[in-house]
Structures are given as C-alpha cells and as structure tokens.
Amino acid sequence: MKTGVLLINLGTPAAPEASAVRPYLKQFLTDERVIDIPALPRNLLVRGVIAPLRAPKSAAAYKTVWTDEGSPLLVFGMALLESMREALPELQVELAMRYGQPSIAAGLATLRAEGCDRVLLAPLYPQYASSSTGSSVAEAYRIAANQWNTPFLSVLPPFYDDPGFVRAFAAVGRPVLDDLGPDQVLFSFHGLPERHCTKSDESGGKHCFARPDCCDAIVEANRSCYRAQCFATARALREELNLPEARSPIAFQSRLGRDPWIRPYTDELIVELAKAGVKRLAVFCPAFVADCLETLEEIGDRADADFRAAGGERLELVPSLNAHPEWVMALADLIRRALPAEVAESLG
Numbered sequence: 001m002k003t004g005v006l007l008i009n010l011g012t013p014a015a016p017e018a019s020a021v022r023p024y025l026k027q028f029l030t031d032e033r034v035i036d037i038p039a040l041p042r043n044l045l046v047r048g049v050i051a052p053l054r055a056p057k058s059a060a061a062y063k064t065v066w067t068d069e070g071s072p073l074l075v076f077g078m079a080l081l082e083s084m085r086e087a088l089p090e091l092q093v094e095l096a097m098r099y100g101q102p103s104i105a106a107g108l109a110t111l112r113a114e115g116c117d118r119v120l121l122a123p124l125y126p127q128y129a130s131s132s133t134g135s136s137v138a139e140a141y142r143i144a145a146n147q148w149n150t151p152f153l154s155v156l157p158p159f160y161d162d163p164g165f166v167r168a169f170a171a172v173g174r175p176v177l178d179d180l181g182p183d184q185v186l187f188s189f190h191g192l193p194e195r196h197c198t199k200s201d202e203s204g205g206k207h208c209f210a211r212p213d214c215c216d217a218i219v220e221a222n223r224s225c226y227r228a229q230c231f232a233t234a235r236a237l238r239e240e241l242n243l244p245e246a247r248s249p250i251a252f253q254s255r256l257g258r259d260p261w262i263r264p265y266t267d268e269l270i271v272e273l274a275k276a277g278v279k280r281l282a283v284f285c286p287a288f289v290a291d292c293l294e295t296l297e298e299i300g301d302r303a304d305a306d307f308r309a310a311g312g313e314r315l316e317l318v319p320s321l322n323a324h325p326e327w328v329m330a331l332a333d334l335i336r337r338a339l340p341a342e343v344a345e346s347l348g
C-alpha cells in the first residue's frame with residue numbers, strides 16, 4: 001500500500017486585494033473552531049462586520065509583504081514541499097492549506113490519484129490549538145469520511161519540544177543573536193482567546209488559569225493546552241541557546257476582537273521593554289514554521305516601528321524555519337517516526 005504525506009498549513013489569500021482577502025477571512029473566521037460562538041451570530045458577525053471591515057486593512061498589510069511569487073506563507077510552503085520531496089523520496093508528499101488554496105480536498109485527491117491509500121497528515125503547527133491543528137485535522141477527517149473508499153489517515157502530533165525542531169530554530173536564530181547582541185530576546189507566539197485554553201483543559205476546567213503557574217510544566221491536565229506547549233517551546237529554546245529566563249520573556253501576538261486573549265500581549269510588552277531601557281531586541285516567533293503576514297508585517301515592520309518609537313534602537317525578527325536544511329531534516333525525521341511501524345520498516 002503506497003503512503004502519502006499531506007503537509008498542512010493555515011492558508012493565505014490568493015492576492016493582496018480586498019476582493020481576495022474577504023472570502024479568505026470569511027472561510028477562516030466562520031470556522032467554529034476559530035470563532036467559537038453559535039453558527040447564526042458567527043455568520044452574521046463575520047460576513048456582515050468583520051470580513052468587510054477587515055479585508056481592506058488586511059489587504060494593505062499583505063501588500064507590504066507580498067512577493068513576485070505570491071504570499072510568503074505559500075512561497076515558503078512550496079519551497080519546503082520541494083525539499084521534503086527530496087528528503088523523503090520514498091513517499092508522495094503534497095502541500096495543502098486549511099483555508100484557501102491548495103485545499104486539503106485537492107491534496108487528498110492528488111494523493112489518491114497517485115495511489116496512496118495511506119496518508120499521514122502533518123499539520124505544520126508546533127503547538128496544538130483547536131483553531132489550527134484541530135481544525136486542519138478535522139477538515140481532513142471530514143473530507144475522508146465523505147469518500148466511498150476512505151483513505152487510512154494518521155496524524156503527526158504537535159512537535160513543540162521536539163529536539164530537531166528546537167535545534168533548527170536555534171540554528172536560524174544564532175547568527176541573528178551573534179550579530180545583534182540583544183539586551184533581551186522575546187518569544188512571541190500567536191495568541192488565542194483565553195477561553196480556547198480553558199476548553200483544552202483535560203481536567204474539565206480545573207487546571208488552566210486556576211493558578212498563576214498552571215502552564216509552567218506539561219502535566220496530564222494541560223497536555224493539550226496551547227499556552228502550556230508555547231511555554232515548553234520557549235523553555236527548550238532558552239536551554240538550547242543558553243538564554244537566561246529573566247532576559248527572554250514570552251508574549252502573544254495577533255489578537256482579534258474584544259474577548260480576553262492570553263497575556264502578555266506582544267504589542268504592549270515591546271513598548272514596555274523599550275521604555276524600560278531595552279535597546280536591542282531579537283524576536284523569535286516559534287508558533288510559525290514559515291514566515292507570513294504575522295511575522296514579517298506584524299513583528300518585522302509594525303513591532304519594530306513601535307519599539308523604536310518607544311525608545312528602542314533595533315528590533316530584529318529571527319526568520320522562520322521556512323526551508324532551512326536543519327528544519328527539513330528535523331521534519332523528515334518527525335514524519336518517519338510518525339509513520340506506522342510497518343511502513344517505516346519497509347522504507348529502511
């Protein structure tokens with residue numbers, strides 16, 4: 001039986017124009033795992049208010065990072081796909097996006113056409129969130145469940161503390177740190193509404209946010225908690241890069257709406273750090289394996305401007321893993337280890 005791998009990332013609009021961003025935002029934000037309110041108010045809010053109002057602003061932001069080849073998230077995704085095909089010549093590897101194109105349905109159809117009845121889903125999010133990993137996996141299951149000949153699916157679990165992933169991020173970051181000599185290093189993760197972490201609490205709400213140190217270690221109750229997994233990634237990177245905790249804080253970026261999101265907020269912390277006298281700041285974004293709007297524009301441009309306006313001198317965004325050879329090696333290793341034993345053995 002042939003085995004395929006479907007790499008899945010979040011997705012991006014087809015063009016940096018409001019007319020292309022609007023349908024992307026609609027598809028993304030009407031997902032019940034992203035805006036988790038009942039369907040009727042969600043659809044009214046997203047279709048009637050958020051998508052129309054946000055699309056032009058979002059499109060203007062996308063324009064600032066768009067390349068001749070397209071959206072950075074997709075361009076880096078395609079580069080990673082090429083490298084993964086070279087690293088795993090014995091497997092069929094395809095790339096899909098949860099929202100927009102190339103779709104998960106198209107990726108699964110291509111793998112079936114290539115004769116792969118067995119498919120490993122590889123969601124490219126280091127930390128588990130229902131709105132990212134959960135949604136991508138659920139969409140693949142939904143499509144598979146609608147087929148007469150269902151594919152046999154397995155899933156690569158979150159890799160937030162995988163030594164290869166951590167080593168790869170450290171390898172990308174080291175030259176930036178050597179060049180900048182930062183006063184502090186910030187680990188800025190994509191944010192989430194607090195409620196999403198509470199809902200991930202496996203103890204039924206007794207663990208997460210019940211104590212200030214609830215996420216300081218991975219335990220049974222918070223094993224699916226995004227915040228706990230982000231903290232674990234930061235701990236592993238600090239250890240790998242020999243960074244003192246007091247000079248390498250964590251913050252959460254990209255919040256949307258009025259609900260409380262997990263704190264501290266990156267945009268606020270960056271200004272506080274500058275005002276407290278931090279002059280050179282390096283920023284890792286280890287919730288993303290590819291550079292995208294949220295790294296290049298939100299951190300590389302906007303946070304940099306805010307940092308300097310508040311008295312900082314230089315903010316450097318550590319590039320994402322993209323198609324870095326250490327990441328390609330680490331991901332190939334993660335995939336090999338996630339394959340069913342008999343497949344892995346047959347590959348040698």
Ligand SMILES: C=CC1=C(C)c2cc3[nH]c(cc4nc(cc5[nH]c(cc1n2)c(C)c5CCC(=O)O)C(CCC(=O)O)=C4C)c(C)c3C=C
Pocket residue numbers: 010011012013025033034035054058071073125129131132190191192193254256287288291292293294
């Ligand atoms: C890293 C994993 C991600 C999680 C978890 C996540 C949750 C989440 N996101 C929004 C709202 C938006 N996110 C947007 C862009 C975006 N988000 C991620 C990743 C995660 N999001 C990526 C990789 C990107 C970049 C896509 C790109 O094209 O470069 C956007 C769109 C851009 C904008 O208008 O700001 C929105 C909106 C919510 C509400 C959420 C969890 C509830």
Ligand SMILES: [Fe+2]
Pocket residue numbers: 197207208209214215222225227228
């Ligand atoms: Fe938690």
Ligand SMILES: [Fe+2]
Pocket residue numbers: 190254
């Ligand atoms: Fe997001």
